[in-house]
Amino acid sequence: MQNMQQIVGRARAAFRSGRSRPLEFRIQQLKALERMVQEKEKEILAALKADLNKSGPNAYSHEILGVLRELILAMEKLPSWAAPQPVKKNLLTMRDEAYIGYEPLGVVLVIGAWNYPFVLVMQPLIGAIAAGNAVVVKPSEVSENTARLVAELLPQYLDKDLYAVVTGGVPETTELLTQRFDHILYTGSSAVGRIVMAAAAKHLTPVTLELGGKSPCYIDKDCDLAVACRRITWGKYMNCGQTCIAPDYILCEPSIQSKVVENIKATLKEFYGEDVKLSPDYGRIVNQRHFKRILGLLEGQKIAVGGEADEASCFIAPTILTDVSPESKVMEEEIFGPVLPIVTVKSVEEAIEFINCREKPLALYVFSNKKQLIRRVIAETSSGGVTANDVIMHSVVPDLPFGGVGHSGMGAYHGKHSFETFSHRRACLVKDLRWEFVNRLRYPPGSMEMVRL
Amino acid sequence: NPYAGLVSHLRASWISGKTRPLEYRVAQLEALGRFLDDKKEEILEATELDMGKPSFEAFFSEILLCKNELNVTLNNLSNWMKDEHVDKNLVMQLDSAFIRKDPYGVVLIIAPWNYPIHLFLVPLIGAIAAGNCAIIKPSEISKNTERLIAEMLSCYLDNDCFAVVTGGVPETTRLLENKFDYIFFTGSPPVGRIVMTAAAKHLTPVTLELGGKNPCYVSDTCDVTNVARRVAWGRFFNAGQTCIAPDYLLCTIEMQEKLMPALRQAITEFFGPNPRESPDFGRIVSDKQFQRLRALLGSGRVALGGQTDEAERYIAPTVLADVLPSDPAMQEEVFGPILPIVVIANMDEAIDFINARPRPLVVYAFSCDSKIVNQVLERTSSGGFCGNDTLMHVTLTSLPFGGTGNSGLGRYHGKFTFDTFSHHRGCLHRNMGLETLNTPRYPPYTQQKLGLLTSTFEVKRRGTCTLL
Numbered sequence: 057m058q059n060m061q062q063i064v065g066r067a068r069a070a071f072r073s074g075r076s077r078p079l080e081f082r083i084q085q086l087k088a089l090e091r092m093v094q095e096k097e098k099e100i101l102a103a104l105k106a107d108l109n110k111s112g113p114n115a116y117s118h119e120i121l122g123v124l125r126e127l128i129l130a131m132e133k134l135p136s137w138a139a140p141q142p143v144k145k146n147l148l149t150m151r152d153e154a155y156i157g158y159e160p161l162g163v164v165l166v167i168g169a170w171n172y173p174f175v176l177v178m179q180p181l182i183g184a185i186a187a188g189n190a191v192v193v194k195p196s197e198v199s200e201n202t203a204r205l206v207a208e209l210l211p212q213y214l215d216k217d218l219y220a221v222v223t224g225g226v227p228e229t230t231e232l233l234t235q236r237f238d239h240i241l242y243t244g245s246s247a248v249g250r251i252v253m254a255a256a257a258k259h260l261t262p263v264t265l266e267l268g269g270k271s272p273c274y275i276d277k278d279c280d281l282a283v284a285c286r287r288i289t290w291g292k293y294m295n296c297g298q299t300c301i302a303p304d305y306i307l308c309e310p311s312i313q314s315k316v317v318e319n320i321k322a323t324l325k326e327f328y329g330e331d332v333k334l335s336p337d338y339g340r341i342v343n344q345r346h347f348k349r350i351l352g353l354l355e356g357q358k359i360a361v362g363g364e365a366d367e368a369s370c371f372i373a374p375t376i377l378t379d380v381s382p383e384s385k386v387m388e389e390e391i392f393g394p395v396l397p398i399v400t401v402k403s404v405e406e407a408i409e410f411i412n413c414r415e416k417p418l419a420l421y422v423f424s425n426k427k428q429l430i431r432r433v434i435a436e437t438s439s440g441g442v443t444a445n446d447v448i449m450h451s452v453v454p455d456l457p458f459g460g461v462g463h464s465g466m467g468a469y470h471g472k473h474s475f476e477t478f479s480h481r482r483a484c485l486v487k488d489l490r491w492e493f494v495n496r497l498r499y500p501p502g503s504m505e506m507v508r509l
Numbered sequence: 510n511p512y513a514g515l516v517s518h519l520r521a522s523w524i525s526g527k528t529r530p531l532e533y534r535v536a537q538l539e540a541l542g543r544f545l546d547d548k549k550e551e552i553l554e555a556t557e558l559d560m561g562k563p564s565f566e567a568f569f570s571e572i573l574l575c576k577n578e579l580n581v582t583l584n585n586l587s588n589w590m591k592d593e594h595v596d597k598n599l600v601m602q603l604d605s606a607f608i609r610k611d612p613y614g615v616v617l618i619i620a621p622w623n624y625p626i627h628l629f630l631v632p633l634i635g636a637i638a639a640g641n642c643a644i645i646k647p648s649e650i651s652k653n654t655e656r657l658i659a660e661m662l663s664c665y666l667d668n669d670c671f672a673v674v675t676g677g678v679p680e681t682t683r684l685l686e687n688k689f690d691y692i693f694f695t696g697s698p699p700v701g702r703i704v705m706t707a708a709a710k711h712l713t714p715v716t717l718e719l720g721g722k723n724p725c726y727v728s729d730t731c732d733v734t735n736v737a738r739r740v741a742w743g744r745f746f747n748a749g750q751t752c753i754a755p756d757y758l759l760c761t762i763e764m765q766e767k768l769m770p771a772l773r774q775a776i777t778e779f780f781g782p783n784p785r786e787s788p789d790f791g792r793i794v795s796d797k798q799f800q801r802l803r804a805l806l807g808s809g810r811v812a813l814g815g816q817t818d819e820a821e822r823y824i825a826p827t828v829l830a831d832v833l834p835s836d837p838a839m840q841e842e843v844f845g846p847i848l849p850i851v852v853i854a855n856m857d858e859a860i861d862f863i864n865a866r867p868r869p870l871v872v873y874a875f876s877c878d879s880k881i882v883n884q885v886l887e888r889t890s891s892g893g894f895c896g897n898d899t900l901m902h903v904t905l906t907s908l909p910f911g912g913t914g915n916s917g918l919g920r921y922h923g924k925f926t927f928d929t930f931s932h933h934r935g936c937l938h939r940n941m942g943l944e945t946l947n948t949p950r951y952p953p954y955t956q957q958k959l960g961l962l963t964s965t966f967e968v969k970r971r972g973t974c975t976l977l
Binding site for chain 2: 114117157254261283446450500
């Protein structure tokens with residue numbers, strides 16, 4: 057096992073040297089990351105293919121495009137993000153300097169997940185570097201090819217002491233979490249999120265937890281079903297359903313259930329061809345354990361589409377379940393696979409109640425031609441984020457904060473929100489030593505007159 | 510679980526949606542304002558009984574500052590509640606992208622004893638403004654104020670949505686077993702750890718307003734009289750029981766010598782020749798705190814003050830000179846009317862001294878040379894910073910108030926309190942039409958589609974031409 061104390065100690069000493077603070081240094085490191093992504097594109101795509109069977113253009117658009125965009129945004133905006141923000145003053149402070157200064161926190165820990173293994177360590181890393189911190193990156197061991205590649209590449213392009221990569225599984229992560237960090241950003245399950253926060257509590261370390269849940273998708277009968285179902289199909293089955301903001305299950309009225317199934321079925325053919333197994337664009341389940349778990353959810357369910365599986369290649373066909381009971385196993389946990397249950401509800405009120413009886417999800421989706429209905433669903437529910445009339449897309453708007461609420465997480469990042477997450481906003485008031493007469497109002501004695509004023 | 514019933518009652522009120530309309534929030538906030546106006550005398554009396562808080566101080570911190578926060582909130586609430594629209598890229602021009610401020614649900618506010626009204630009321634203002642229900646747990650140590658809050662608050666606020674829980678450590682521990690949607694805690698770092706650990710079980714986000722030893726560097730180039738006054742004011746306010754008080758002084762031996770008569774002068778100006786008889790000087794809140802503070806008097810040498818009276822829990826405004834880093838007064842947050850002075854050779858040594866210790870809630874620096882003030886600011890880290898004065902940075906509602914590292918996480922005051930108690934929800938409301946624009950993202954994936962996607966989604970560096 058790597059010596060965690062040494063690695064974190066080195067990062068802390070490097071941070072204390074102050075070299076990560078000048079904006080020029082940070083931009084230089086971000087430029088190096090940009091070069092890394094451009095020069096090693098082939099290797100990154102190969103690792104993603106090996107880990108998740110992600111095809112080239114797919115992997116590029118989901119994992120590399122976003123990273124390049126985030127890098128360019130950070131390099132462009134850093135001077136304005138990092139500039140001290142003057143604040144509104146009152147009468148007593150009129151002559152003074154009052155502003156909010158953005159300062160690095162120190163040593164940040166980024167723990168990645170296996171489903172989008174490259175972007176989920178890179179995007180937080182970019183924000184942490186931009187904010188002037190030292191960073192320890194711990195990619196998921198489940199996506200082992202990407203983890204190995206990240207461990208190889210980062211030291212080739214970045215300052216080796218300030219930015220370190222730690223590899224390993226549960227024992228290594230547990231050991232790492234005993235060290236003191238100044239912020240921890242964790243992406244993964246709610247169960248492990250609790251463990252991370254409890255470990256952070258020992259050091260009073262602030263955390264950003266990007267967790268999960270069951271993201272509901274309500275389809276109103278007054279909507280363009282063909283378009284809605286195409287968009288849902290795209291978001292549900294990308295990465296073989298292994299997306300934290302995938303629409304987990306559908307809520308709709310019984311009268312449109314079969315039309316929904318038909319439309320999704322037709323779209324699946326459009327996307328993946330007659331034989332899904334042969335499509336280079338359809339992924340695989342990451343490992344045997346998850347394969348078995350997802351297959352187990354199909355027990356006792358009405359399979360309207362799909363259901364085929366092949367253990368050897370961890371293939372599960374795009375599957376739709378109809379008339380699913382809210383009490384069934386598939387409705388208990390986050391599916392994280394290519395299985396789409398449809399639960400029928402009589403009305404939007406019932407859908408809202410159904411959603412509110414459950415833990416707050418990471419994403420919430422609603423499809424309708426009626427603006428009022430959409431406004432109502434948003435207003436009467438809570439979730440990390442929302443996309444109406446589409447899925448996934450709120451996560452690509454650079455200025456929207458991306459994060460959960462309740463069991464789906466706490467804190468947010470992306471773009472400027474990453475910079476703020478990894479910075480300390482320090483209140484600064486600088487006064488003059490003169491003008492003492494102004495202060496006499498506040499000093500004792502004879503202050504009872506002030507009380508009566 | 511003795512509080513389960515109460516929490517689920519509040520949760521039912523929360524689910525009913527009654528705390529969400531602007532009118533409801535305004536009505537509750539206005540009721541809080543009436544509480545402060547109607548019960549002003551009772552508040553001054555209770556805090557005087559609890560810690561001999563001088564009426565002027567109590568009025569300033571417990572009434573005036575609270576009313577400021579109320580007014581800032583009432584003046585701005587409808588704006589704060591509005592959806593914040595954000596920039597969109599080319600393909601989303603017909604869509605609506607905004608940040609919605611959602612309440613969390615049922616929040617818990619745990620307040621300490623030193624500013625017992627202010628430290629529950631200002632967070633509560635934000636919690637109500639953001640549309641939440643709240644349970645308030647005042648400190649049992651300031652028992653007269655605790656009783657006042659428990660008896661009176663229910664006459665002003667909606668009892669279905671806001672409740673007060675009283676008690677000590679056992680009660681707070683049981684309370685923390687429940688699931689809350691946000692916990693706001695003001696108190697000591699050790700208890701902060703306990704609160705955060707309890708919150709972790711339910712994945713409850715927290716704001717922790719903690720403490721530490723706030724260093725106060727005084728450079729050799731300064732107006733000694735004014736420095737002494739401002740430092741003495743900040744140190745002896747509330748008999749030193751202030752989380753942002755200057756905890757200890759760092760200066761050269763020459764400055765220590767110059768400061769002493771100036772400090773004596775300031776103390777006499779403020780409290781007269783016998784501070785014990787001044788109505789403007791407070792008392793220590795409890796016997797336990799009194800004993801703890803008395804033990805610190807052995808650090809360094811007593812240069813000013815040092816008198817104590819156990820029956821009254823009185824400790825005179827005291828300055829300790831030549832204190833060593835190993836002395837008792839330098840091992841814990843003082844939180845009393847004792848100012849240790851630690852002698853250092855120069856500013857660099859002072860900065861190293863500060864940086865070798867846990868990050869405090871505030872760093873103070875005094876100098877006529879603004880370059881020195883800025884150096885201390887830039888080379889240290891702390892919750893907040895105030896140059897050439899003490900305490901005042903927290904009276905500006907536009908500045909965030911909070912700690913970093915051991916001194917806390919999160920921030921509040923003004924809009925920051927509203928933001929603390931709101932979930933910022935990223936929302937994208939798309940158009941159902943223009944489906945052809947989405948084609949590049951759908952399988953089958955091709956390089957051509959990728960090219961289209963790249964050109965519509967990427968951010969171009971300034972100076973390169975954009976593809977139409």
